[in-house]
Amino acid sequence: MTDTYNYDDVKPVQIRSDEPELCQILYDDEYEHTMGILLALMRDKEYSERALHITEQGIELLASHYTIWYYRFEILTTLNKNLFDELDWVEQIALENQKNYQIWNYRQLLVEKIIESGADFSPYREYPLLGEMLEEDVKNHHVWSYRKWLVERFDLFHAPKEVSFVNSKIDEDVRNNSAWTHRHFLLFGKPSLVDETLVNDEVEYVKMKIELCPQNASSWTYLLGIYRRAKKPLGELHEFCLQFANGMAESESTADTDESQDKAEVKSSFALEMLARIYVEQKEIAKAKRAYTLLADKYDPIRKNYWEYQKSVIV
Amino acid sequence: MELEALLVDKLEQYFRRCMQSLPSRAQEEDSNRLALVYFCLHGLEAINRLTLTAEEKEKHAKHIYEHMIEDPRGEMVSFRPSQTFALPLESDRSYDLPNLSATFFALCSLLALGSDFSRILDRHKIMRFVKQCQHRQGPSCGAFSPVTGLDGEPFGGEDLRLCYIATSIRKMCKYDSMTEEERKQRDTDIDVDSCIQYVLRSMNDSGGFSSDGWTEPHSGLTFCAIASLKLLGYDFSRNQVRFESTRDWLVHRQVEYPETLYGDCDYEYWDQADEGAFNGRENKFGDTCYSWWCTASLYLLDPVYLDLVDLSKATKYLLSKTQSRLLGGFGKNGDSFPDPLHTFTAIFSLALWKTSSHQSLHFKGETQLQPIDASLVISKRSLLFLTDAVQFDS
Numbered sequence: 226m227t228d229t230y231n232y233d234d235v236k237p238v239q240i241r242s243d244e245p246e247l248c249q250i251l252y253d254d255e256y257e258h259t260m261g262i263l264l265a266l267m268r269d270k271e272y273s274e275r276a277l278h279i280t281e282q283g284i285e286l287l288a289s290h291y292t293i294w295y296y297r298f299e300i301l302t303t304l305n306k307n308l309f310d311e312l313d314w315v316e317q318i319a320l321e322n323q324k325n326y327q328i329w330n331y332r333q334l335l336v337e338k339i340i341e342s343g344a345d346f347s348p349y350r351e352y353p354l355l356g357e358m359l360e361e362d363v364k365n366h367h368v369w370s371y372r373k374w375l376v377e378r379f380d381l382f383h384a385p386k387e388v389s390f391v392n393s394k395i396d397e398d399v400r401n402n403s404a405w406t407h408r409h410f411l412l413f414g415k416p417s418l419v420d421e422t423l424v425n426d427e428v429e430y431v432k433m434k435i436e437l438c439p440q441n442a443s444s445w446t447y448l449l450g451i452y453r454r455a456k457k458p459l460g461e462l463h464e465f466c467l468q469f470a471n472g473m474a475e476s477e478s479t480a481d482t483d484e485s486q487d488k489a490e491v492k493s494s495f496a497l498e499m500l501a502r503i504y505v506e507q508k509e510i511a512k513a514k515r516a517y518t519l520l521a522d523k524y525d526p527i528r529k530n531y532w533e534y535q536k537s538v539i540v
Numbered sequence: 541m542e543l544e545a546l547l548v549d550k551l552e553q554y555f556r557r558c559m560q561s562l563p564s565r566a567q568e569e570d571s572n573r574l575a576l577v578y579f580c581l582h583g584l585e586a587i588n589r590l591t592l593t594a595e596e597k598e599k600h601a602k603h604i605y606e607h608m609i610e611d612p613r614g615e616m617v618s619f620r621p622s623q624t625f626a627l628p629l630e631s632d633r634s635y636d637l638p639n640l641s642a643t644f645f646a647l648c649s650l651l652a653l654g655s656d657f658s659r660i661l662d663r664h665k666i667m668r669f670v671k672q673c674q675h676r677q678g679p680s681c682g683a684f685s686p687v688t689g690l691d692g693e694p695f696g697g698e699d700l701r702l703c704y705i706a707t708s709i710r711k712m713c714k715y716d717s718m719t720e721e722e723r724k725q726r727d728t729d730i731d732v733d734s735c736i737q738y739v740l741r742s743m744n745d746s747g748g749f750s751s752d753g754w755t756e757p758h759s760g761l762t763f764c765a766i767a768s769l770k771l772l773g774y775d776f777s778r779n780q781v782r783f784e785s786t787r788d789w790l791v792h793r794q795v796e797y798p799e800t801l802y803g804d805c806d807y808e809y810w811d812q813a814d815e816g817a818f819n820g821r822e823n824k825f826g827d828t829c830y831s832w833w834c835t836a837s838l839y840l841l842d843p844v845y846l847d848l849v850d851l852s853k854a855t856k857y858l859l860s861k862t863q864s865r866l867l868g869g870f871g872k873n874g875d876s877f878p879d880p881l882h883t884f885t886a887i888f889s890l891a892l893w894k895t896s897s898h899q900s901l902h903f904k905g906e907t908q909l910q911p912i913d914a915s916l917v918i919s920k921r922s923l924l925f926l927t928d929a930v931q932f933d934s
Binding site: 238244264269270286291329330369370414441442446449450525 | 796
């Protein structure tokens, strides 16, 4: 593994303790050797090609150790290495180890340094890597957070490429909450770009997606998010919600009884919850109670206590 | 509902095995070594099985103090995560970077071992290090990084986890009970206001917390946010409507898939077997550790919120789905091997529900569960030790 560089003159620092320790890890030889050399070079503050190489070995074994990343960055700076090459290297490491989240912060650091140096940097350079990472795990939190950072850093709000990317992710999986969250930021994160047309278009878009799959927390959250931001009255959604909760508008007199429950035909607990909110706002107390009862008894019984509580605080 | 037993003997054996030695595949956790120690010690305390002799306690405490790092100028004290990273004495040790998380895990572990660290550590030097990790400007102003570099500047991604860790250390250094005047005079305290502002900025529209308010909310980060605010003495009623949305978001993290709405549950991130579990984000699998992050957050917002979720089903999920009957301990889900983090969070969840909820939960082994403190995430006994025995002279 380390044969491309010569470390014969380096005496590895001993990492194995002679005394028994709490939670002692039985290190294998490779780990002991690599860490031993890494520590010896760090102790000597050696900033060299072979030091750079050993940080790679170290990161492959222990990506969560910040000191190695820090040392690596110091070596790069001292040797005045090309930071674009380093971005390529990070890419390899990212693809090899999906769970390695330290790389994203490191990558941000590199990008900032590149910009600082006056070099051109196109955010679109990042797209193939991000695409490939999401192929592996379409809900990778770190990858989406990095993507969010790119949008902010390079002012990609409403950028056609980014919008079509997020459209495609929602088309692939309408329940992908990460994609919906990203869409929310992309379209509403810059207030100066938000107007009535956008709000109306997005309400139509998300309604269409809800019709496709009514029992989906992500799309309902998106809808509610738009309403909250735009300070629109939830009452507007009454008709829309009713199509997923048939029978809810009727039989007010029999509210909160078993008989009325049988008539309701609910396709989405989220529609029912939204209706309950609307009825509370509109002081339609019997209807609100009925919606909560349906949630507690039939459509979302795991939250029975919560729905009963909501019912009890209606005034 | 008939619940399975909590296998206390097996759990004890599991933690004891981990404390003794871990196989080489645990190497990738070497940077979390002190966290593993913390999980084992407090896990054992929570099931009333931390039965160490005075001699053993002293020996273990001594081992933890060996992780201590003093900066060359003698101004700061911190800990390293594992003795692997200790550079030889008498050499240039600049690359032995002080680590914020390790400092937290060391202090918590010392409490479990009944070691009064006020006799050994200068709390102001610890706090000077914590302060050094805090960002003083820019978009992350108020947040903390995991380490400081050779130039003393914060290095590494900041997030709510590190806010939680910083505020917990501050609590263990008893800075919360110092007078305003004294804190100002010393100039070693963190900037509490900017920390609170950072946490509040991280609240998403939906009520959950995320890395910066616009990314996807996450149960684990939500716990860190709520617990940080709690430790800093923030009054949630100041922002009642928003924290009610946090409560609602957390309550919705418990999963169940009634057939009438979900049919045969045909989505790759849904699993009928997760009934009663909590998830970290919308449309994701349940996981043992989220039982803790979600319910502890609810409890910290208001203890009565614990009764808004179904703890009977939650208990059933842990005891019969993720507990390993063979090895002892708890895994991430029904298909995983047990590990210290998930075992610890399962026990702490059960201990919290058992002692703080009004729901009737009965299972064999329940009487062994001890009261715990939900904000520092240590046993109540350790908290008492901190309050009563640990007394800083200055």
